[in-house]
Amino acid sequence: MIKINALIEVFPQLARGLGITVSVLIAAAIFSYIMAFAAGLCRLSKNVFIRKATSVYVEIFRGTSLIVQLFWLYYAIPMLFGIQLGSNWWTGVIAIGLNYGAYMSEVVRGSILSVAKGQTEAAIALNMSPFQRMRLVIFPQALRMMLPEFSNYTIQMLKATSLVSLIGMTDILYYGDIIRSANLSQAPIVYVLVLIFYFLLALPLIFLQRKAEEISKKGVASQ
Amino acid sequence: MKWNWEIFFDAFPFVLQGLGITVGLTVTCYLFALLLGFFWTFLRRVPSRPFHWFVTWAMEFIRSTPPLVQLFFIYYAWPMIPGVGVTLSPFASAVLGLGIHFSTYIGEIYRSGIESVDKGQWEAATALNFSTYQKWRKIILPQAVPPVIPMLGNYFIIMFKEVPLASTVGAAGILYMANTYGARNWAYLEPLTIVGIIFLLLSYPSAIFIKKLERKMNTRFDKNTILENSQKGAVL
């Protein structure tokens, strides 16, 4: 039943999309982490305007679908501003990065807020400046708390990269769709292989997440 | 090309035609996921190590691969499998695809609810000689369910935001309508903006509602800890 020939035929074709999937994931992840920290810290700012402006960004990107945001950026930005975002690759990276950056900014904010109050008090008693309190005491602990959520969102981002095939990026799914439209009877083997590809990419992230959960359990004062 | 209000108002009723499908799909997918979630929770409680291992990794597989690919598998590939293949409508494919994908998350939520019930409750129920059914019905579920209601509510909103994926297989929700309008008139900006606005208008208030619910549940179920904390604050 399982046609070895088909497998041998399909596998290398799908593998051609690996580069795009991985590069979009890495770039989007880096971009989203940066957005998460920037927005998360802005939401803790004393300045009301910065706080409000950031929460507008966060709520808009959390309140709508990634796929809608992707299409919107894909079609609308060139129309609205007459500029191209470099390429579809960038459109994908920016859409995923902004979307998950908004979600993860909540993680950053929440973790910083959940470091126990006593930690700040001890830092004050040692006469640390507000910046030193953040850098030496609060942030290192908050970072440990963020790790599991961050790795979880990174897995979500891996899944989200499959959307870039819809704007013409030649990722794994894109090549899968090409083979399927050429020969519908190969669809089962194609999509099973695509799923396996994504799962293999997710595996290291899954283990990373488990590791992150262990780390975060240690070395944090919360309560 | 610039923003055009005429197109905006022209596209609005057109896009809105898809709202019924989007909402209907959200509700159906969600209910299906709620139902299937029980199935996972039940499977994970089967006391066989290899089976438990298998179920855990099956869930992990479904959860960490893209729902879009799963949807394509159900829509395009399943009919091609000899013997078991069935052709499904876009709507049914989406219900199955998104339902299965999110049921793995829902199953985890059920599990966390059950595990949050103190072990002593089981022992007390046993000591009072409740039957297994009575234990679940009277003791465990009444304590396990309420705390996870807000989390389940969150997944309703998440589902709502994932449903537009179904437009890729032709389910005519608002995103599908917007794309159709865009292709016909070569004007994507306004209809897509309308889709964004509709999502925001529906999901933001729901998110606030869930947050309130969460706070309410917390005060109900952690009354003791909250009381303790407030007293801690007061003692000088």
Add this chain to the structure above:
Amino acid sequence: MLKPIVEYKDVHKSFGEVEVLKGINLDIYPGEKIAVIGPSGSGKTTIIRMLMTLEEPTSGDIYVDGKNLWKMEKNGEMVRANEKHLREIRSDIGMVFQHFNLFPHMTILENCMTAPIHVKKEDKEEVRERSIHMLERVGLGDKLNNYPSQLSGGQKQRVAMARALVMRPKIMLFDEVTSALDPELVGEVLEVIRDLAKHEDMAMVLVTHEMDFALDIADKVLFLDKGIIAEQGTAREVIEQSDNARLQEFLRRFRK
């Protein structure tokens, strides 16, 4: 005559509607060991938390070395102190907390070293030596590279004391430092405090429920009741000569 290092002048503090301190007047002299006793809810902890700048007085002034702690002069007017002003004065004060508040992501040696290095910009090697010396003094010389989670409550509290001492404060505040400890661990912490009281010339203010210990080591005892200092004097004066009925009842209940 010796000048006080800390002066409280008619200090009031309210939390919302509740006024917990209703006019505190208090002088602390260099090197003086003061014990603050009284029923819970009487505002004991608040007194030292205001000096540590963790709570701001509702009204009244606190002076440290003659400088107003919570107010500063700006354009000829007294305004609310800013962080810079607070930091300047705060360098004279150290505190040990009821719940230790050790930094869980640092080893105990790092806990001691971080503030002198980053706050006082002192030489790292010198700080390390001093920290090790201090940790040895509190009996934890063999735990330098352990993390707080690996220590018992009593050990944690001894680290917290070493951490505060390495900063060389002129005034040390102890906020119910034995209240969160298991009974069998209280002794080792009190021993360290007794050692400090005997050999260090800094001022110490202890908020405590360990009545016998407080009366034993303190130069001056304050009995706080209902937001005011109801009685003060040497331990002997407070125990034997006071006719304050509530104090006598309190002592009966808490002395062993």
